[in-house]
Amino acid sequence: MMPYMPLKRTCREVTALVIAREDRALPWRERLALRLHMAMCAACPRFERQVLTMRRAMGAWRNYTLEADADEPPAQDRADARDARDARDAPTR
Amino acid sequence: MPAAPPLTDFEAQLVALRPYLMRFARLQLRNETWAEDAVSETLLAALARPQAFAGRAQLKTWLVGILKHKIIDGLRQRGREVCSDGVSRDDDEDPLSSMAFKADGHFAELPADWGDPEQDLDNRQFLAVLEACAERLPPAQGRLFLMREWLELSSEDICKELDLTPTNLYVQLHRARLRLRACLEIHWFAGKPVT
Numbered sequence: 269m270m271p272y273m274p275l276k277r278t279c280r281e282v283t284a285l286v287i288a289r290e291d292r293a294l295p296w297r298e299r300l301a302l303r304l305h306m307a308m309c310a311a312c313p314r315f316e317r318q319v320l321t322m323r324r325a326m327g328a329w330r331n332y333t334l335e336a337d338a339d340e341p342p343a344q345d346r347a348d349a350r351d352a353r354d355a356r357d358a359p360t361r
Numbered sequence: 362m363p364a365a366p367p368l369t370d371f372e373a374q375l376v377a378l379r380p381y382l383m384r385f386a387r388l389q390l391r392n393e394t395w396a397e398d399a400v401s402e403t404l405l406a407a408l409a410r411p412q413a414f415a416g417r418a419q420l421k422t423w424l425v426g427i428l429k430h431k432i433i434d435g436l437r438q439r440g441r442e443v444c445s446d447g448v449s450r451d452d453d454e455d456p457l458s459s460m461a462f463k464a465d466g467h468f469a470e471l472p473a474d475w476g477d478p479e480q481d482l483d484n485r486q487f488l489a490v491l492e493a494c495a496e497r498l499p500p501a502q503g504r505l506f507l508m509r510e511w512l513e514l515s516s517e518d519i520c521k522e523l524d525l526t527p528t529n530l531y532v533q534l535h536r537a538r539l540r541l542r543a544c545l546e547i548h549w550f551a552g553k554p555v556t
Contacts, residue, residue, distance in 0.1 A: 278466025284535065291509060291516045291534045292527070311468035318542060321478040325491050325545075326510045328482040333385070333492075334422055 275301045282312045286319050371411050374420055375404050381421065382428050388492070389432055389507045391500040399435050403428045429512055436508070437522045444501045444523055444533065460539075475550050487549060494544035498537050505530060506537035 275297070277285070282305045285298055294302070306313055368376065382403060386396035406427050407414070414423050436443050461469035481487040498506060508514050514522070520530055 278462075279468045280462045280466040283460070287535050287538050288531060290538060291531060311471050314472040314474060315468075318472060318475050318546075319538070321475050321481070322538070322542060322545065324478060325482055325487070329488045329491055330511065330513075332485070332488050334419070334425065 275304055277301045277305050279305075279309065279312055279315075282306075282309070283315055286312070286316050290319065290323065371414075372408065375407055375424075378421060378424055379404065382424060385425065385428065385511070386432060388496055389504065389511055390435065391503055395435055395439070399428060399431045402431045406431070433512060433514075433522065436504070440524055443504055444525055444529070460543075473546060473550060481549070490549045491541075491545065494541050494548065497544060498540055502533050502537040502540070505533045506541070509534065 282302060285294060285302050288294065289302075306316065379400060382400045383396060386399045387393070390396045390399065403424060407424060414420065463469045475481075495503060495507065495510075505519065508519050509516070516527065516530055516534075519525065520527055
């Protein structure tokens with residue numbers, strides 16, 4: 269039994285590291301601890317995928333807003349968002 | 362009284378793009394006066410050097426490039442004001458505490474599976490919800506977040522431009538990102554419209 273586990277992190281700590289990585293380089297020890305935790309946790313990889321999706325979404329948003337058809341403010345789309353979502357989730361019969 | 366000279370074609374195009382530029386200036390600056398200033402300076406700069414546009418593919422892309430520079434200038438001039446207003450309101454809650462963790466620091470429940478992101482990234486409505494969620498961040502947090510994500514500045518540059526400590530910046534960005542995550546979860550991935 270190890271009384272002191274310098275590389276052990278809780279999900280809460282890992283969540284903070286995954287977010288921090290978007291804005292700064294993590295020290296090697298934190299990177300290693302992150303990888304070790306990810307290898308044995310079911311929840312944190314899901315959170316990590318959410319953060320990666322957000323990263324790619326911001327990139328897609330930057331490109332999209334420069335496209336020719338992005339003139340209208342997206343506010344007009346908001347009312348449609350639910351319909352689109354509902355349509356996507358509708359069970360296939 | 363002499364009539365005002367008619368707008369040239371180039372001027373008319375610039376005027377037509379003013380609302381488009383204001384949308385980004387408002388989103389980034391979160392202050393109507395600052396946004397008006399940045400957009401006016403952008404249009405004046407474009408009018409003064411129409412030859413600089415010659416040969417470029419897209420007027421819009423060119424203008425947004427100028428706007429970004431004008432906005433960075435504006436943010437630098439306002440310095441502390443950019444990240445100080447609303448700080449007490451911004452600080453009242455750590456969004457991490459709204460996520461379900463057990464006492465031992467483990468997730469109380471699995472974070473939601475957001476599914477296949479490709480499907481969403483091509484979707485106009487998703488990008489509209491994303492923008493609406495960014496718009497709803499508290500002002501100081503929203504400015505810092507968009508300096509990273511729209512102006513694409515490094516954390517080091519943001520600290521330098523605004524004379525901000527890295528710790529302070531990282532706390533604000535951490536909160537902004539968690540708020541955005543929560544907003545997307547509620548308003549897109551759980552299927553509720555942004556109101």
